[in-house]
Amino acid sequence: MHNGLNVTDLYIFVLAAFLGFKLISRIPSLLHTPLMAATNAISGISLIGAIAVAGENYDMVTNILAFIAVTCSTINVVGGFLITDRILKMFKKDNPKAK
Amino acid sequence: MSILQLCYLISAIFFILGIGSLSSPETARRGMNLASLGMLIAVLGTLFDHRVISYSWIFAGIILGTVLSIPISLWIPMTKIPQRISLSHAGGALAACLIGIAEYYRYHTSLTINSMGIVAIEVMLGALTFTGSLMVAAKLHGLLPGRPITYKGQNIVNISLFFLMVAMLIFITLNPKINMIFYILLSLSFLFGLFLVTPIGAADMPVVIAIFNSYGGLTGAVMGFMLGNRIQIITGALDGASGFILSILMCKAMNRSITNVLFGAFGKITEEIDKKVLHSNKHEPQTIDIDEALQFFEQAKTVIIAPGYGMAASQAHHALREFVDKLKTNGVSVKYAIHPVAGRMPGHMNVLLAEANVPYTDLFDMDEINPEFPHADIALVIGANDVTNPAARTVKSSPIYGRPILDVDKAKKVIVLKRSLNPGFSGVDNELFYTDHTWLLFGDAKDSLTKLAYSFKRVWGS
Numbered sequence: 001m002h003n004g005l006n007v008t009d010l011y012i013f014v015l016a017a018f019l020g021f022k023l024i025s026r027i028p029s030l031l032h033t034p035l036m037a038a039t040n041a042i043s044g045i046s047l048i049g050a051i052a053v054a055g056e057n058y059d060m061v062t063n064i065l066a067f068i069a070v071t072c073s074t075i076n077v078v079g080g081f082l083i084t085d086r087i088l089k090m091f092k093k094d095n096p097k098a099k
Numbered sequence: 100m101s102i103l104q105l106c107y108l109i110s111a112i113f114f115i116l117g118i119g120s121l122s123s124p125e126t127a128r129r130g131m132n133l134a135s136l137g138m139l140i141a142v143l144g145t146l147f148d149h150r151v152i153s154y155s156w157i158f159a160g161i162i163l164g165t166v167l168s169i170p171i172s173l174w175i176p177m178t179k180i181p182q183r184i185s186l187s188h189a190g191g192a193l194a195a196c197l198i199g200i201a202e203y204y205r206y207h208t209s210l211t212i213n214s215m216g217i218v219a220i221e222v223m224l225g226a227l228t229f230t231g232s233l234m235v236a237a238k239l240h241g242l243l244p245g246r247p248i249t250y251k252g253q254n255i256v257n258i259s260l261f262f263l264m265v266a267m268l269i270f271i272t273l274n275p276k277i278n279m280i281f282y283i284l285l286s287l288s289f290l291f292g293l294f295l296v297t298p299i300g301a302a303d304m305p306v307v308i309a310i311f312n313s314y315g316g317l318t319g320a321v322m323g324f325m326l327g328n329r330i331q332i333i334t335g336a337l338d339g340a341s342g343f344i345l346s347i348l349m350c351k352a353m354n355r356s357i358t359n360v361l362f363g364a365f366g367k368i369t370e371e372i373d374k375k376v377l378h379s380n381k382h383e384p385q386t387i388d389i390d391e392a393l394q395f396f397e398q399a400k401t402v403i404i405a406p407g408y409g410m411a412a413s414q415a416h417h418a419l420r421e422f423v424d425k426l427k428t429n430g431v432s433v434k435y436a437i438h439p440v441a442g443r444m445p446g447h448m449n450v451l452l453a454e455a456n457v458p459y460t461d462l463f464d465m466d467e468i469n470p471e472f473p474h475a476d477i478a479l480v481i482g483a484n485d486v487t488n489p490a491a492r493t494v495k496s497s498p499i500y501g502r503p504i505l506d507v508d509k510a511k512k513v514i515v516l517k518r519s520l521n522p523g524f525s526g527v528d529n530e531l532f533y534t535d536h537t538w539l540l541f542g543d544a545k546d547s548l549t550k551l552a553y554s555f556k557r558v559w560g561s
Contacts, residue, residue: 005213005214005216005217005324006327009323009324009327009329009332012329012332012333012336013320013324013332013333013335013336014336016332016333016336016337016340017336017337017339017340019115019336019337019340020118020336020337020338020339020340020341021340021344023115023118023119023122023337024118024337024340024341024344024345025344026119026122027121027122028122028123028464029348029437029439029445029446029449029464030124030437030446030449030459030462031121031122031124031127031446031449032345032348032444032445032446032449033180033184033444033445033446033447033449033450034121034127034446034450035118035121035341035345035445035446036184036308036309036312036341036345036444036445036446037180037184038117038118038121038131038134039118039312039316039337039338039341039342040184040187040188040191040312040315041131041134041135041138042114042117042118042134042138042334042337042338043191043315043316043319043334043335043338044138044191045110045114045138045141045319045330045331045334046191046194046195046198046319046322046331047142047194048141048142048145048328048330048331049195049198049322049323049326049328049331050160050194050197050198051142051145051146051151051157052145052148052150052151052326052328053198053201053202054153054156054157054160055146055148055150055151055152055153055154055156055157056150056151056152056153057152057153057156058205059205061201061204062201062204062205063156065197065198065200065201065204066156066160066197066198066201067156067159067160068160068193068194068197069160069193069194069195069197069198069201070156070157070159070160070161070164070194071160071161071163071164071167072164072190072191072193072194072197073164073190073191073194074160074161074163074164074165074168075164075167075168075171075187075190076168076187076190076191076194077138077142077164077168078164078165078168078169078172079167079168079169079171079172079187080172080187081131081134081135081138082168082169082172082173083171083172083173083175083180083183084131085128085131085132086172086173087177087180087450087453088124088127088128088131089128090177090450090453090454090456091124091127091453091459092453092456092458092459093124093125093458093459093460
């Protein structure tokens with residue numbers, strides 16, 4: 001485990017938050033639902049933290065907790081990217097006479 | 100710099116490009132593919148990390164998670180997107196919370212004050228986001244009543260619970276070894292999530308989903324602080340910023356503050372005022388049937404459609420598109436007016452209409468479309484209520500006064516598809532229904548639209 005809060009990490013957080021504000025205020029309300037699905041998928045990055053804990057194989061309790069965490073994060077990653085793509089695929093420009 | 104760090108750096112860049120690509124529907128899919136590649140790189144890099152010595156639990160979790168993710172992403176109908184998104188907020192928060200517990204369990208005898216504080220915040224935020232999001236999903240799915248559930252002294256209970264939790268957080272940070280306090284704090288956080296959402300009604304969910312999106316992001320960032328994992332800090336910050344911006348946009352669209360949404364219990368308070376407004380209305384609303392509505396549409400040149408949650412509830416979006424196709428092939432100009440809080444989550448209406456093959460170039464934001472209503476021959480309102488109520492502009496005593504609305508009442512004729520005369524979620528009677536140029540077409544929206552589409556063909560087709 002990492003030893004607590006360090007200043008570089010705080011800088012990274014603050015800068016990334018500013019970047020996030022800039023990027024997200026440019027996204028049209030048309031795409032707000034896919035945006036939520038996408039941030040969901042990306043926040044599944046907690047999978048790598050869960051993998052690190054599960055992989056250390058410390059004892060049964062941490063293994064089971066980490067196993068559930070890996071499962072939940074994988075659902076977010078795989079499911080998140082799949083549903084974002086499914087939603088984005090539906091947005092079409094001109095009236096498609098698909099049928 | 101290790102190979103692992105390089106992997107994380109690449110995936111951070113891909114994530115940022117992916118989010119940025121969502122600024123236009125044309126670039127969005129490519130950008131998200133890039134983001135998923137970034138995710139793959141990060142995960143593979145971690146799997147090959149030297150600290151990972153055992154794979155059995157990891158692969159079991161990844162396989163189970165992948166299997167479970169298929170039904171909730173590929174098979175779920177688009178009308179259920181809000182509860183599905185809320186469920187994944189719950190899942191993400193639970194993951195972060197459990198990792199926090201695992202770390203505390205393993206290291207609690209040797210934690211410094213600094214890291215204990217981080218673990219405690221992570222576990223608290225994660226736990227309350229988990230139960231809160233589950234409540235949101237249950238309310239949206241109809242497992243729990245969508246109306247606000249309130250009792251006397253509710254705010255006092257919630258606020259004291261919150262301060263108790265903060266006190267315990269500070270205590271456990273100073274005394275990391277006292278197990279008991281940590282687990283009590285954990286349980287209280289689970290409870291607090293439930294209490295927080297109990298008084299909030301279904302129509303306020305766009306705000307609440309966005310807030311939990313933000314909390315979920317923050318939880319991820321705190322987990323990144325704990326594990327010293329910078330990519331988690333970056334994604335957490337992006338996610339948190341996104342949720343925060345969305346919740347502010349939603350609040351603006353309802354002319355309310357975030358505290359008012361969380362502690363206001365909107366629908367409950369307004370019941371008394373609602374009765375006063377009802378009594379002031381002198382005449383009954385005018386109603387029409389399908390044939391009369393058809394005559395209106397036959398004479399119309401421009402039609403603006405204002406959809407609301409009712410369209411999602413009756414799954415009328417496909418029928419609507421059929422009808423609009425008929426109108427368009429007969430030279431009628433049709434546009435859609437989308438209010439930011441129409442539906443149950445940000446962008447809900449856009450997704451449903453996109454699913455029904457409506458081109459996104461026909462969808463317009465409230466600010467873009469409002470000046471066009473005076474030129475429209477017909478404004479067709481489908482299952483939208485509070486977002487079209489002109490009382491928001493004129494009646495100072497109305498609880499929705501000041502809320503930005505779609506100016507449907509300025510169109511030459513207004514046709515409202517509605518199941519019954521029940522007031523909308525806010526409990527406020529809609530003045531629109533009592534104006535001289537508004538007609539109500541009662542019945543299930545999907546039914547009515549199917550009939551309209553069919554009959555319109557009969558009149559014009561031959």
